[in-house]
Amino acid sequence: MSNILTHKWLLDRRYFLRGLGATVALPLLDCMTPLRAGATELASKPRRSVFVYIPNGVNVLTWQITTLGRDYQFSEPLRPLENHRQNITPISGLHHPNGIGQAHVCADTWLTAAKISMDGGVYRNSVSCDQLMAEVTSPKTRFSSLELSVAAGAGQPNNASTLAWSRNGVPLPAENSPRNVFNRLFGEEPGGVAARRRRLNRQHSVLDAVLEDAKSLRHDLGKDDRGKLDEYLNSVREVEVRTERLDAWLTIPKPQVDAATSTHLRRNVLPHQSSATDYYRTMYDLIVLALRTDMTRVVSFMSGSESVGLAIPEIAISQSRHELSHHNGDPEIMARLSRSDAFLTRQFAYFLDQLQSIQDGEESLLDRTMVLFGSGMSYGHSHGNANLPIILAGGKSLGIKHGQHIDYNLPKIKTYNLADAGSHYSLCHTPCDGNARLTNLLLTMMHKMEVNTERFVDSLSPISELVA
């Protein structure tokens, strides 16, 4: 099979991580030096990335931080993050050049930066940066990446419910039930190792037969007619690779999750049925568990899709975020949007708290995990997507420097004037610094995840203030 097998013996040792009163047995992650001599791969601790999406933009008038640098004041919706000042960097002024003027592709392209035209092209997206990261990390984890979202599936063109896109530009469906995800990650398959190996071999044979058939057709078709067939081949091949990986992991027991955590995450918590707080926190708990057990190192989570946004009855908000974002200037609706923003930030602060509370030696889980929190839209009402609301958190042990507000608008406009809503909205429609590209930030993260590339789509360079 593949050379993943040569790593098997290294992963048999156990290692305990403590946090939140739950002990979890883990394979040793540090010393994964390959057997083969001359390996350039040094013993390396995990590097992780999490992407959390806010749909429909924010109330840009209340969200905007108006001061630059290290002494910035937190705006009202961002106040829940004050305790994490040293762990976060809010960034203003970023945009996706390919997204300007496009109304509804913001979630689809947040991590891909692709140009998706609504009039004039077949809907085709490109690879998302998290998948490029997963390519690097997946040999080391049981699952290459985790896609979570309030809405299950891949969604629709121009209304994706997932942030992750394969190299073929095919969306990777997300899951919205923490219980299903937990069972998939930690559930035990029946039968002993031998029985499970038999099942995997069987699956492998099935996929082989299927691929053989498709490959011979591909050969006959020649260069032109291969579009759908390639999509098919790549997807089946990917499942075959996953099967091989699962086989490689077969003799390594899955981490034992203690009963309390297991019960907590196996509750039938579904969006729209549970309280929003409960749902978000359960999902965040699940992400934390997946990261600390090293089931995966790349996670994306849509806290709402552009059309599906949870109502938050706990704070008397019965509308979805989409409705709130189309506020028509109504001050009451805008106030609710701000409260919804603050709510999402509070839950995000909870997530950072959890990550920080888990110690791994001298570092916390947060120190080795970069988290991108933000939206692909800023002024949702008329779909403005310049000056995106973006916050980068964590990853200090990977070399990320936090503690300041990076702002690409202020050098050009000198000062914000939030009382003049119109002018601020214009800022959120037309970027004032064409070089302030979100892909620069994504590239920065990719480099920290050891993705070997000079650029990502239209990136110019990594953001020096974050790594200096």
Place this chain on the structure above:
Amino acid sequence: MLDGDMRTYIPFSVFTALFALGPVSSSAVEAANVAAEFDQAVLPFLNAHCSRCHGEKKQEGELRLDTLSRDFASGGAAEHWSEVIRRISSAEMPPEDEPQPKAEEAAEIVEWLAARLKEGESARLAQRERVTFQKLTREEYANTIYDLLGVHCDATDTAGLPEDPNWHGFERIGSVLSLSPAHVEKYLALAETALDEALPTKAPEKVVIHWRAADMTEYVTGAGDQKPRLQELGLLDKARLVVWPGSCFLGQPGTTQKLDLPVTGDYRVRIRLSGLKPPGGRAPHVVIYAADLDRMLFEQDVVAPEGQPVTLEFHAHLPAGHHALRMSNEAPGPSNSPRAGRNGSRPFYSIKDGREPWQTKLTDDAGQPILPFLIVDWMQWEGPITDSWPTPAQQQYSIPENDVLPKAGEVLTRFIERAFRRPATIMDVERFERLVDSEIRSGEKPMAALKTAMLAILCSKDFFYIVEGSTEKNAGSINDWELASRLSYFLWSTMPDAPLLDAARSNTLHQPETLRAHAARMLRDPKIHRFTNAFPRQWLQLRRVGMFPPDKKLYPDYDDYLQTSMVTETTEYFRYVLEANLSLREFLDSDWTMLNARLAVHYQIPGVTDDRFLRVALRPEDHRGGLLTQASVLSLTSDGRRHRPVHRGKWVLESIIDRPPPPPPGNVKPIEPTPVNQPKATVRMKLAAHQSDPNCAACHRKIDPIGLAFDNYDAIGRWRTVEIANDGSGENPRVDASGELVDGRKFSDAAELKKLLVADLDKFNAAFVEKLATYALRRTMTIDDRTNLARLAEQSKAADYQLTAIIEALVLSDLFQRR
């Protein structure tokens, strides 16, 4: 000439030229034509207003227009042209300090370019390769598994296949349906479950799970330890469960119950209950929902006296394992806490017993129910239900313990022919025989090895894709096997049945009389309901109903059952038009519709008490008739708070007239709310800028009037004469639904608009034919299809626009047999 009917832009002279010159590729002619049009219509505008800064001498913003490719089918140029459209329509270009073009001119250019771009997009989407792969939708996959193996498959559950992406409502456009690794994993899992159920190693153990009212919840018997005493007295079995109406936001007051099923399969469920309906009020509505699967299993209004309960029965296919069942009464009622509705210290036996003082009264002093409530006796789960033992699949696909391979080959050949919907090639059979062989060598039993090979067949591209064409040549038309699949997936959303496969095998299917006979047979078969459900849902974009849930404060009467009923009205309406051989006219206007009791309450139409959908005659004062004033259509464009006339207009242009408007420019200012000291205004009044500003009016005078005609219907489709405005002061303003079409014809409200549309039936006819063809052929229509579609429209007209005739004409057309 430029706005309006795009089809006639091919002058007659070009057609004659086509025939005179002999076989010239029609698309080359079309391209030449487009170029000529461009030179005639667009180039002067560009020269006058754009070329100075975007031409040979200067290229502001690095854009040069005079040399920009006019090939609208290629993605690259299309991007630039769409940018041009955006700039012109938002009046960004020409810049303010330059001479401005007339608004009508600019609008013409924008529309012409937008139409070309749309055509280019369609062309790209519909590009035919030598071999095309069009994926089955989830429903089609499940139906096919059922016809192939005889078992149901839970493909549309949340744990099943991901939702199919849609293109303007259509969920089956081949180029849009993509395949990800997650899909493949799901196909593996679903096929494996189906094979295990169809070909079990031993007969499944049947279970009967019976829940008495006393077993369903502790509320029945009050405090815990009463049960033994009641059992002794023989009263436990007589206890009944009262299920209150109403819904709280979090959690329902219905009962929940754990259900453990040992085996995946079909289960028969029976429930015995009474339902009491207050005079003049709503009936109680029982809903049975599997919370762990997030699937509604059953719902119905129940009206049955206390002493004469009814037994309702339904079937559900459920996976093995633990399930959390919830039964509730979804009729609206006072928001109630379980405490007030709970039984007291003694169980409920009959209304005639008194209630304790703190309990909510069930009936008034005359014994009439005050609220709609259910009284449940028991619920029973029985299964798995199998048609026969051995199962149908076992009867067809079994191999003995010895002499395995030859028999396996024979079974596989038969299975492949049905699964791939074409004869099995030697290579196919050998490939899967090898798999059987290797499995047996690994120690598997013959049947298990065969199942593995069948699993591989069900994960092959030839199963869950509809494959057309071959590598040898670029075939212009399809063969009989492919025709059988096209026909069965069009009308039945499933694989061809035995008669169709036989006709394909004998190569007689394409013969007109045979084809006509099969189509007629299929239209009369009960499976046609899959078409009558799926096509209107996709054509009319009904998936948008409830996408923005109506605000609970503004629309407290809107509930899930209303939403389902709204959509069912439309699909049942379509089904009736088909089965009664009616014409397209009925879609635009009619004096009847299909209603159930719930929807009749919504429409305020008296006299409808049946829970089933039945044909109801309409009076003019009901303000309904046709599709355009059905609640589903009227509400799918709302944003959850108010109706949106512009979106309604756009929907009519897209779905009924098939002239979608160009996209709006970006960065448009929002509608300002009316200041508090101004009188209340309708949305129409606030959209005044669309009429007065010439840049907006150019497009909006075609969109708005049509949408505004329906202003008498609110965001959830109720009739009104006054529009409730949330801002401003004073009285709510009266609705003004009058307007004027582009061709000058005037109307005073929706009823008159409908009559105007009926008078212009050919336009709708052409639009409908295109939508039907898009659905049937699973691809967008392009310029190359225009002739064929026009011919179909003619045939439809000759048959007085009868729906069944149109479908038949499509099946028999060249279009249906071309690739």
